[in-house]
Amino acid sequence: MDGKALQVAVIVVMVFSVFVTTTFPASSSATADSFGVEDANGYKNTYVGVPVNITNVQSGPVSCIIFNITYDKSVINVVDVQKGELTAEWENPSYLNFEWGTRVSLVYDTQAAHALQNGSTGSVVLLNFSVIGEPGETSMMNLTNIQLADIEYNVGTAPAKNGTFSILSATPVFDTGSGTYPSISGTFNGTLKPNQTITVYMLYTYPCPGTGGHSEYVKIWNSTGWNVTTTWDGYKGDWRNISFNKSFSLKANETYNYAIRTGSYPLIHHTNALPTAKGWINCTEFTDANGVVHYDWIPAIKLF
Missing domain, CATH: 2.60.40.680 (Immunoglobulin-like)
Known part of the structure; x- marks a missing residue:
């Protein structure tokens, strides 16, 4: 002792x-x-x-x-x-x-x-x-x-x-569905607006088949100054998921900003606005690993 x-x-x-x-x-x-x-x-x-x-x-x-x-x-x-x-x-x-x-x-x-x-x-x-x-x-x-x-x-x-x-149930509370090619790593910025209040603890990134597509950094915030951030732990354990320190709620019909930095090759929705069963997710801009800016790339993700 x-x-x-x-x-x-x-x-x-x-x-x-x-x-x-x-x-x-x-x-x-x-x-x-x-x-x-x-x-x-x-x-x-x-x-x-x-x-x-x-x-x-x-x-x-x-x-x-x-x-x-x-x-x-x-x-x-x-x-x-x-x-x-x-x-x-x-x-x-x-x-x-x-x-x-x-x-x-x-x-x-x-x-x-x-x-x-x-x-x-x-x-x-x-x-x-x-x-x-x-x-x-x-x-x-x-x-x-x-x-x-x-x-x-x-x-x-x-x-x-x-x-x-x-x-909590492990059922996704917000799911964009699987995306498509082409793909490259980079930083996604945009908004999401759930149509019902959801409790979030973890984010999963859909990878391109045969790649290590994943998220390395996630920030979610709103206009009041509230925010949560998390970073990736590397290629260990359940590495395709990135977890927050504790669960939090995203309220129905409120708009939240997101910033997601990805590694390797995540699947992409090539559109500037995507409806899902639990609400909308939009692209403000995506800056790829080469510094090129796109305005119609949304990462394929699930929130748990």
């Missing part, structure tokens, strides 16, 4: 000891309006980050947090725990997996300014789940044994906010 992990373990033991041996008046105990997770979802054989949030810290500051999260381990499983936005300066979280779920503990770095001050709201850790269930399956994400310690290690708690994790 390294020094930081040992420090976390020692302080956690101290907190448990205080909790067991000492009773404090309710007014001295750290608390919050809520502590827990929102509903989340993901595709089988992917990883999904689920933030654990605290809302409106009271009777703080909070310097140590311990909690259990119960879930169905045949559906999801915690494989890593990272710091949250409110605990960026804290020691790295510690966690233990059990048959019922995971116990998480984390402690501040002893700098009073880094403890969670009264009124604080945000994430305290990010749970990284491996998604192993089948499409359509769900798991509860229930928080229990929530302990919030102040800088004197008086221990309080907060109401749990529980969530549900759902496994």
